[in-house]
Amino acid sequence: MTTRPGASVPGKPRVRTFMLLRTATPADSSKIADLHADSWRRHYRGAYSDTFLDGDVAADRRTVWSARLAAPTGSVTIVAEQGDHLTGFVHLVIDHDPVWGSLVDNLHVAHDQHRNGIGTGLLTRAAGAAGGPIHLWVLRQNTAAQRFYRAVGGQAGETALVAPPGGDPARLHGSPEKLRMSWPDPASLVAVTATKANDRTGSTITPRMALQQLGTASTFARRTPEGSS
Template identity: 65%
Template structure:
């Protein structure tokens, strides 16, 4: 998922003064990815997912998911952004996931103190470039909670269009973990080749 278009790392893989180090995730990255994922859910999914899940099971739930996902990658790629050896963001994309909408950006998260630094935009751009190189189609999409208006605006600023709204599946497959049934918006990019404003920043 990370060819270089304006790469911020040198040939030795070290961080330049312009940004973080970018690399593909490996199986031993599952724990730190899970911790960032859990922290992001706890900060942004209150009111959609039950507090009992967010405050209790979510870290173990995400650790199980990421351990399995990275142990046996299946037509997918996960890119990490690091500063000084610390994980500051990641994106996970599943290629050719949907026959209509294309490849699925299943996760994109940035640590709280690094938000609005451009990392999220660059991660999304790297996902788009990976889709253009590895997927059979050029479409890309993701789901965002209806309550997460800041994320919706971010994706719109990155060129996405909301194409539909649907109920969100309960985390862990347990309906009792939901405070009601939240809604999600499908945000789509029909052709990643048109995302030049993102690719130029990566």
């Protein structure tokens, strides 16, 4: 039997690995790009073209990430790491939409680290940085990620067509669709984390208290997002 990392095994306590979350710097761009490309290859095949995923994707991600982190206007990128290893990242475009709020433009966890709580930690930190509503787009085909978003309080909304990465239609396979997930009140997301933490420790941290502890960041200038997670 294979067991996913951090998976619940009857009779065995779950082992959560130590995770450090911090704001990304330009020095992180190559590692983030490599994780992003690997994650797209594993999870976006069928929506993005094989030619792109087997060809330009790594170079494309390196170009995007070195530009983003060199001048992070209107956005914040948070990385998760264990020692020298990058285990995940989230990229947030602050105040992207007057209705839906800040946009989670990318959220990816290293393949061998899924179900260790890293995605929850990153998304919760992004909600704290947003300090208001957040939303994102997830591929219709990506039902595993949709289960994750629902588990952390996300509400499914409308569907739309996926825009090709870098604006190049040849990078898409057919006409894939995406689904909006939203958290009108970021405290609803933090509530999941706070409840789990309270269950573990016996403390009584409210979602509002947890959100305040995460802090807010609203002083970022605007930048155009890619709109694909």
